[in-house]
Amino acid sequence: MDNLESKRVLVVEDEVFVALDMAATIEDANGTVVGPVSTIRQALSLLRDNEVDAAILDVNLPDGDIEPVVAALSDRHVFMVIYTGGGLPDELAKRYPELTVFHKPTPPSVLTHTVATALMHHTV
Template identity: 45%
Template sequence: MADAGLEGCRILVVEDEYFLADEIATDLREAGAVVVGPVADLDGALALIRGGSSLDGAILDVNLRGEMAFAAADLLIERAVPFVFTTGYENTAVPVRFDGTARCQKPIDLRRVARAIGRVLRH
């Protein structure tokens, strides 16, 4: 996955499924990224985003233990941090304000997620 363009990038991983979060983090590290988290809930995500450490990007699961992650997405936008949604939901479940946000449908292809975050970081 070295072609993902993530070398040295600090990527926040927000995912409530433990094994999936671990796989995403492992793949990102293999691509040279510095993984922040992973965190499994909205409060943890908000704390890390507000925490003052710089983030280059984020991978954000839409549904975190029954709580929608849109507040975290709004905060990432406010701080100009590009991100990718992962979701098992239909596009209509995501508010219109996020229409331009890259999405990876679950079950996710880990290489596709790495490529997607790489693309949003380059733009």
């Protein structure tokens, strides 16, 4: 089992069952879930008030695409995993070529393992 050692992981996902499954997997790995939230507005609000060590982000949310959240996390040098059903918009892929992208359905354990490995190796 992966160990997130109380790392704070932001979850931004608008599909409630996916978000809850992801949150449970993070908690099972001893991580602390920030969120989950389902909109960009909520994610940016959480980031104003919370430090995070990593993030798992859906791309297409009810209030737009995830770019403002990616920009905020990138400015803080936070490791991110993109979890999308439709792929990464070209503009986002060009601006942030370092993003790790997984396509739905990928088991939450794979996402958590990727985050834990990155944080363990400090690849931010």
